[in-house]
Amino acid sequence: MIILLKKLVRYKCFALYSMETIHRIMLLIENLVTDHRGALGGISSLYEVCESLLRQIRGGDTSEVNILLSSEVLEFFQRESTWLYNNERLLHITFYTFASLIRDHSEPRFEALKTKEIKFCRFIFDNHYNSFFKIGRDLIRLLKDNLIVPEFSYVINAIPDDVKATLMKQRTLVYCLSSRLTYDMNERLTHMLEQHSISAYKRKFDFFKTNFLSTEPRYLIADIIRWVIAAYRSNNEKAMNNRYILINFLLHEIGNNWEAIELAKMALVYDWLCFDRNCKDPNVTREGLYCIEPCIQLIVDNVKSNSLRIAKDLIETLHSSINIFPGFENEIRENVRAASQVAISYNIMTVEDIKTIRTKLSEFAGDTRIVKIVGDLWGHLMNAPPPSSSLPYLANPSQPIVMQIPSATNIQMPHQDVNQRFPASLSLPQTPQNLVQPNPLFTPSHDKPPEVADLTGPKPGTNFQNLDNQTLPTKRRDSIPFSDQPSNVPVAQVTKSHETKSIVEETSSTTRIIVPSPSNSVPVPASLWLYSNHLKNFKVASLSSNSVDETQYLRQVLGLFLNVICSRFTILIFIRIFSLLRYFLNIRV
Missing domain, CATH: 1.20.5 (Single alpha-helices involved in coiled-coils or other helix-helix interfaces)
Structure with a gap:
């Protein structure tokens, strides 16, 4: 029975269910919970059913069926709160879901439902205060998005500053970010990123918009952006590099709702503020790079394609967000600078990109304010003064990814890192800090075979104190390298036919590796005379696997x-x- 119910709830056409069908499903779940309170296996399966039911509540959808589903699920958890407390995962998803839905129910006709959601979220948060800090940094973002609600404003003001600083360093649980996307929405986005070329993105996104963003999405866009940035991970380098294209389409679908625009921009730059510059685990540093990479690519590519409005708004949002926590301005500013420094060392962004951004945006804005903002964020990289903080050497440890987080007062917040992308199988020795690391890896080339690196001997490390004295790269890399550190092995580059094209052409074409035909061609056999x-x-003939x-x-x-x-x-x-x-x-x- 429970297996069939799980399939029924996870059905991709769940949105087509009638109100009577949803009411009967909720009645069946409530009866099963009542009858299986003592059966551990049954309860475990019912938790999964309820989690799937929460994911079917569509954000931004104010249709009668979706409002009924939200109301029915809320009343069910209010009656079965004791049963809900037995599963921490479902408790996290429940709070994250209804705290996000509060923003969508701001119309006067939903005032009663909104009041119930606020009281319920505040009730479960007060009863399980310590448990909710395991959600991660997006808990702070979610509370700040609802500052207009007095209950949420009181909660975030009551959290100690040291706990906020600790939460900012903790990665958000992936299942919380994924809970705001329905199963069919998740499947469509993943398929579009992994199975289609850049030239097909527009057509596939139009189909996605028609099916999932037909109603006014508003705040749902921010949730999708957070999923793309912080939750979506794939071994497909092409899909990881093209995330910013999907985000660019999403930003253009918000419309003129300034509040939703601000939430979407904050969702993009949020991980810059939370970059842990003191962490010595290279896997955590790489995870931070994955989170800030789409924003960097979006800024740089929009500047190169002369779409300067989006780039200007993102840079201004990043600069203004430094003051998001009073008293932590210097700390957050150093996090942003450290993130930019590491991004340059991995060739995600170059100094030439920063100079181009400053020049074009100053001409676009017509004043010097944007020049001062760029100088405050990245001036230490262009003027080459020594950085104020030292970043750790990026080595690949043999232990798995574990976020090192200092313990807050009377609050335990262990990090649950999921979706580890790269195994830590290669252990490289630490090197003296006085050596200078050359330019990081570029795209491999077929002009000559690459040399084999000798991993047995010591390797020079990256001395971030002397980073500004190095010859920084002027060409952006295509992806974050698989190795844990930039190598000093000379690697040739692929000759790209579209290097001199504009960024608009660059986003609609991919590199094709051309293998020259042999001089001696083989004639057609006599048996194939026809x-x-x-x-x-x-x-x-040879075509690369990533060619359009x-x-x-x-x-x-x-x-x-x-x-x-x-x-x-x-x-x-x-x-x-x-x-x-x-x-x-x-x-x-």
């Missing part, structure tokens, strides 16, 4: 096949006609 007109020679020309290549193969088939059928038709003529001639004779 195809000699179409296949004069067999030649070697695969569709065109398949069309050419299909066209060749059809031409051959048509030619063969033409010959057969002529033979048949000739046979019929001979037959009639013989009969006539």
